[in-house]
Amino acid sequence: MIHRIKNMARMALVVSLIGLSAVSEAATGGFSSGTGSTATAVTVTTLTELKNAFNNGNHHIIVSGTIYGGATLTTLTFASTSWNNTTIEGASGGQAILENIQLKFSGETLATGTNIENIVVKNITFRGRIADLQALPKQVYGTSNNVGINYLGVSLRRVSNAWIDHCTFYDISDDLMSVSLSSDNVTLSYNHFYFTAAWRDMNPDPVWNWVGTDSDLAGERLAMVIGANKSDSYTYGGNKLRVTMHHNWFGPNMRGRPLIRGWVHAYNNYFDNTGQPSGTITATNGTAYSKQQYNAFQIGSGSVIYSEYNYYYLTNNSNQLGLDSSGDSYSFFEKSGTNTYNGVTGTKITGAAFTGSPVGAYTYTADTTNIPSIVQANAGPK
Incomplete structure (x- = not known):
């Protein structure tokens, strides 16, 4: 095990900064x-009805049943502050599905310091259709053939005060979701992120090019990123990317991530590597790629992470460094004795103990026992 903490003195400043932010019910x-x-x-x-609601600027959209975005995927991009105060939710009953559809909330073109505000997405299943993704031409980042590389369930870019709640994300060809580009004050609660066995073992297994590197589609089983790169991190990017992750279910069939570069409070999450995928899969280029999980929780550059009452089941390299450069700053804290590591493999970093409460912006009550059963019973659409 590795025990490593950098810039401990910065923690007091982090706490005071977080205490400036208020949270509602x-x-x-x-x-x-x-x-x-x-x-x-x-x-x-x-x-058609979904696109009409989007084109008409409807701020409260209820999805009923399954809506299919087509073989070449559909992205709805919410790109201005006119989309402040928006809710997109599934109808009650848990049967709302957006297939091959990405909701992209993106303030990238807004004036510096301006974010899209107050976004709620809840009670929806986001999934990809494997056959459609296999049929796409080779996807190459930075070219016109990149819809699959840019395809997530929900993407938050320069968005503040967002709540993603009781959603399910699976079989999506980029990360399942992302929080990036100075997004801030985000809560991810009671969501399920996973991949099916059909994805893990897909045949044929296409080779795509993610940012200059060929890799197989079946191996792109990644949960999420919080922070796109070092400059888009809590420490190096202006003290943004404050995110809470609680009661989320990660797995099974996940290869890796969340990759964290923000200030993240993670509690009561269940990292589930049931089945422990192993062996290799041979892609269309003849290369054999590993099916094994490479990590569960990836600690990235510029991150400050406080972890408590999370449950790791059969995970590999449960807490692993994934820094952009070896000398980059990060801080990883665990509330002593609260995280459970059951049957884990590989190595894991142990966080420094933190005796006080690092969370000044909100009150919360963490579940202390039966975390897998609580999370599995409550995560996903209802």
């Missing part, structure tokens, strides 16, 4: 104060 137990829309809801059941 909308997303209790997390950084987000997102309450979403108060507008009259419109219910959509088809792709």
Whole structure:
């Protein structure tokens, strides 16, 4: 095991900064104060109705049933502050599905310091259709053939006060979701992130090019990124990317991540490597790629992480460094004796003990026992 903490003195500043942010009852137990829309809801059941609601600027959209985005994927990009105070949710009953559809909230073109505000996405399953992704031409980052590389379930870019709650994400060809580009005050609660055995063992297994490196699609079984790179991190990017992750279920069939570069409070998450995928899969280029999980929780450059009452089951390299450069700063804290490591393999970093409460922005009550059963019973759409 490795025990490594950098810039301990910075923690007091981190706590005081976090204490400046307030949270409402909308997303209790997390950084987000997102309450979403108060507008009259419109219910959509088809792709045409969904696109019409988007084009008409409806701020409260209820998804009913399964909506298929087509073989070449559909991305709805919410790119201006006119989308402040938006809710997209599934109808009650847990049967709302967006297939081959990405919701991209992106303030990238806004004036410096301006983010899209107050976004709520809840009670929806996001999934990809494997056959459609296999049929795409080779996907290469930075070319016109890149819809699969840029395809997630939900993408938050320069978004503040967002709450992603009771959603399921699976079989999606990039990370399942992301929080990046100085997004801030985000809560991810009661979500399920996983891949199916059909994805893990897909045949044929295409080779795509992610940022200059060929890799197989079956191996792209990644949960999420919080922070796109070192400059988009809590420490090096202006003290943004404050994110709470609680009661989320990661797995099975996950190869790696979340990759964390933000200030993240992670509690009551279940990292599930049931089945412990092993062996290799031969891709269309003849290369054999490993099916094994390479990590569960990846500690990235510029991150400050406080971890407590999380449960790791059969995970490999449960807490692993994934720095952009070897000398980059990070701080990793664990509440002593609260995280459970059951049947884990490989190596894991042990966080420094933190005796006080590092969370000043909100109150929360962590579950202390039966975390796998609580999370599995409650994560995902209802």
